Amino acid sequence: MLLDDINSNIGRELMISLGAFLLSMFLTPIYTDFAYKHKLWKRQKSVAVTGEELTVMNKLHKDKIKRHFPTMAGIVMLVAVPFVLISTGCLNRGQTWLPIVAFVGGGVIGFIDDILNLFGKNAVAGLRAPVKFAMITALGAALGWFFAVKLGWTSVMIPYVGSISIGVVGMIVLFTFAVVATGNAVNISDGMDGLAGGLAMLAYGSYGIIALLQEQWYLAGFCFIVLGALLAYIWFNVYPARFMMGDTGSFALGAGLGVVAMMTNSFLLLPVIGGLFVVEAGSSLIQIISKKVFHKKVFVSAPLHHHLQAKGWEESKVVMRFWIIGGILAMLGVFLAMGGGIIG
Numbered sequence: 001m002l003l004d005d006i007n008s009n010i011g012r013e014l015m016i017s018l019g020a021f022l023l024s025m026f027l028t029p030i031y032t033d034f035a036y037k038h039k040l041w042k043r044q045k046s047v048a049v050t051g052e053e054l055t056v057m058n059k060l061h062k063d064k065i066k067r068h069f070p071t072m073a074g075i076v077m078l079v080a081v082p083f084v085l086i087s088t089g090c091l092n093r094g095q096t097w098l099p100i101v102a103f104v105g106g107g108v109i110g111f112i113d114d115i116l117n118l119f120g121k122n123a124v125a126g127l128r129a130p131v132k133f134a135m136i137t138a139l140g141a142a143l144g145w146f147f148a149v150k151l152g153w154t155s156v157m158i159p160y161v162g163s164i165s166i167g168v169v170g171m172i173v174l175f176t177f178a179v180v181a182t183g184n185a186v187n188i189s190d191g192m193d194g195l196a197g198g199l200a201m202l203a204y205g206s207y208g209i210i211a212l213l214q215e216q217w218y219l220a221g222f223c224f225i226v227l228g229a230l231l232a233y234i235w236f237n238v239y240p241a242r243f244m245m246g247d248t249g250s251f252a253l254g255a256g257l258g259v260v261a262m263m264t265n266s267f268l269l270l271p272v273i274g275g276l277f278v279v280e281a282g283s284s285l286i287q288i289i290s291k292k293v294f295h296k297k298v299f300v301s302a303p304l305h306h307h308l309q310a311k312g313w314e315e316s317k318v319v320m321r322f323w324i325i326g327g328i329l330a331m332l333g334v335f336l337a338m339g340g341g342i343i344g
Contacts, residue, residue: 009217010212013208013217013220016090016224016225016228017224018228019084019088019225019228020081020224020225020227020228020232021228021229021231021232023080023083023229024231024232025232025235027076028076031076031243032070032242032243035071035072035073039068041068041069041118042071042117042118042244043117043118069241069242069243069244070244071118071244072111072246073233073236073243073246074107074111074245074246074248074252075111076229076233077107077226077229077230077245077252078111078248080229080232081100081103081222081226081252082100082103082104084225084228085100085221085222085225088225090221090222091218092219094151094218095217095219095222095263096218096222097146098146099219099256099259099260099263101143102139102258102259103255103259105139106136106139106179106183106251106252106253106254106256107248107255109127109139109247110187110246110247110249110250110251110252113132113247113251114126117247126247133180136180136183136184137176137180139179139255140175140178140183140258141172141175141176143175143259144171144172144173144174144179145172147172147175148171148172148175153171153262153265154166154167154168154170154171155171156171157265157266157340157341157342159269159336159337159339159342160339160341161341163265174262174267175259175262178258178261178262179254179255179258179259181281182254182261182270183251183254184254185254185274185280186199186250186251186254187247187250187254188280188281188284188303189250189277189281189303190244190246191303191305192239192315192318192319193237193238193239193244193315193316193319194234194237194238194241194319194323195319196250197230197237197245197249198234198319198323199323200226200230200253200257201230201231201234202323202326202327203273203326204224204226204227204253204257205224206331206333207261207264207266208223208224208227210333210334210342211223211260213337213338214343216263223260226256230253233245239316257270257274264337264342265342266333266337269333269337269340269342273330273333273334275325275326275329276322276325276329280303280304283299283303283304283307284302286298286302287303288302305319
C-alpha cells in the first residue's frame with residue numbers, strides 16, 4: 001500500500017537529510033575560514049541592467065559593503081549534495097540523474113560568475129548577462145532533450161484538467177524554460193540574509209513530499225538532501241549573515257528546483273510553490289520594462305524585497321514575512337497536487 005511504502009521510506013529520507021545537514025555543518029566552517037582568510041568579498045554592482053547607477057541599492061547595502069563578508073558559500077552545497085546522493089544510493093537514471101546534473105551544472109555556471117566577480121579585472125562584476133543566459137539555456141536544453149527523448153516525457157499535467165501531449169520539441173522548450181526561469185528567479189531573490197535559502201528550503205520540502213506521494217523515492221531523497229544542506233546554510237546565513245551563497249548556490253538551487261518540478265509533472269504548480277520567486281523575478285522585470293519604455297520606476301528599488309526595505313521595513317522583517325508567505329504557498333502547492341490529479 002502507498003501509505004506503508006511512505007512510512008517505510010520516510011525514516012530513510014529523514015536520515016539522508018540529516019546526513020546532508022551534518023556534512024554541510026562540518027564543511028561550512030572550513031569554507032568560512034578559507035573565505036575570510038583569502039578575502040573573498042563580493043564586488044557590488046555599481047550600475048543597473050538599464051544603465052543607471054544603483055544609488056538606492058548601495059545605500060541599503062552600505063553596512064554590508066563596509067563590513068565585507070564573503071560570497072560563494074554555495075560551493076558547500078555543491079560538494080555536499082552530490083556526495084550524499086551518491087553515497088546513500090540515491091543516484092537513479094529515471095529520477096535523479098537530471099536534477100543532480102542541473103544542480104551541479106547550474107552551480108558550475110554560478111561558480112564561474114562568482115570567480116569572475118572576485119578576480120575579474122573588467123568593470124562587469126561577473127559574467128555578462130547574455131553569456132550567463134546562454135549558458136543556463138544550453139544546460140536546460142540539453143537536460144530537456146534527455147527528459148523528452150531518453151526518458152520519454154512528452155506530456156504535461158494540468159491540475160484538475162488532465163495530461164496533454166506537447167511533443168518532444170514542446171517538452172524540450174518547456175523544460176528549458178523551467179530551468180532558465182527558476183534559476184534566474186532564485187538568483188534574483190538572493191539579496192537578503194537568509195531570504196533565498198529559506199524560500200528554497202520550503203520549496204524543496206514541498207516537492208519532496210509530492211515525490212514521496214508519487215512513490216518517486218530517489219527523487220524525494222534528492223529533495224530532502226538539498227533540504228538538509230539548506231538547513232545548515234540557513235544556520236550560518238540568518239541575519240547578520242556570515243556569508244552569502246553567491247551565484248554558485250542560487251543557480252544550483254534554481255536549476256535543480258526547475259527540474260524537480262518537471263520530474264514530478266507539476267511544473268504548473270511551481271508558480272504556487274515558488275510563488276515568491278515568481279514575484280521577485282516579476283518585480284525586476286516590471287521595473288526594467290517600465291524604465292526602458294516609460295522612463296520611470298514602478299518600485300523604489302527592485303526586486304520587491306529591496307522596495308520594501310527602501311520603504312522602511314527592517315531586513316529581518318522582510319525575510320521572516322517572506323518565509324511565512326512561502327510556507328503557506330508551499331502547503332497550498334502540496335494540497336493542489338493531492339487534489340489536482342498530480343498524485344494518483
